[in-house]
Amino acid sequence: RKEVEQDPGPFNVPEGATVAFNCTYSNSASQSFFWYRQDCRKEPKLLMSVYSSGNEDGRFTAQLNRASQYISLLIRDSKLSDSATYLCVVNRGGYNKLIFGAGTRLAVHP
Amino acid sequence: SAVISQKPSRDICQRGTSLTIQCQVDSQVTMMFWYRQQPGQSLTLIATANQGSEATYESGFVIDKFPISRPNLTFSTLTVSNMSPEDSSIYLCSAGSPDSNQPQHFGDGTRLSIL
Numbered sequence: 631r632k633e634v635e636q637d638p639g640p641f642n643v644p645e646g647a648t649v650a651f652n653c654t655y656s657n658s659a660s661q662s663f664f665w666y667r668q669d670c671r672k673e674p675k676l677l678m679s680v681y682s683s684g685n686e687d688g689r690f691t692a693q694l695n696r697a698s699q700y701i702s703l704l705i706r707d708s709k710l711s712d713s714a715t716y717l718c719v720v721n722r723g724g725y726n727k728l729i730f731g732a733g734t735r736l737a738v739h740p
Numbered sequence: 741s742a743v744i745s746q747k748p749s750r751d752i753c754q755r756g757t758s759l760t761i762q763c764q765v766d767s768q769v770t771m772m773f774w775y776r777q778q779p780g781q782s783l784t785l786i787a788t789a790n791q792g793s794e795a796t797y798e799s800g801f802v803i804d805k806f807p808i809s810r811p812n813l814t815f816s817t818l819t820v821s822n823m824s825p826e827d828s829s830i831y832l833c834s835a836g837s838p839d840s841n842q843p844q845h846f847g848d849g850t851r852l853s854i855l
Binding site for chain 1: 781843846851
């Protein structure tokens with residue numbers, strides 16, 4: 631079993647749709663959590679950190695459930711420019727090691 | 741966040757040769773890391789580049805194959821040695837702080853193809 635698991639998708643949604651991505655992690659000692667976005671042939675870029683209380687940044691909402699070891703990302707009012715791969719990333723702490731999920735592909739169509 | 745530049749951005753190499761990838765950060769950073777992203781896969785950490793000491797390698801990666809230098813707080817190199825087609829990947833460096841709550845930021849990657 632992988633340490634960070636994501637539904638690979640692809641999720642094909644129309645513009646304006648709401649889409650949710652889920653992620654689970656297996657190491658209960660994990661300390662911090664992030665969503666990164668990776669466009670085709672580009673480097674990963676931080677989308678948002680994920681906090682225990684949940685956090686929102688515009689159309690994006692991230693939630694963390696430590697008891698269930700579950701992270702989610704909700705995208706409202708999808709735009710064509712949201713098309714990308716979304717990477718669930720967990721930091722084990724200690725040596726500050728990031729563990730990446732395999733990514734969830736999102737394709738937003740007109 | 742720090743601006744991270746990698747050189748070269750891409751290369752095509754013959755098997756058996758070695759290539760050194762450079763990573764330059766525009767400000768001093770405590771921690772630098774090297775990752776590999778094989779085709780169609782996500783990122784895997786190769787090693788943590790430690791300033792002034794030997795890099796810390798992850799399981800499955802060894803210094804003889806991936807020697808790393810970190811002469812100062814803004815620069816690191818990764819060498820891919822004795823390359824084979826299986827080494828064809830994107831190699832990415834990242835920079836971060838010792839605070840695990842702070843995200844890492846990535847360079848734009850080096851796309852390497854081995855013939």
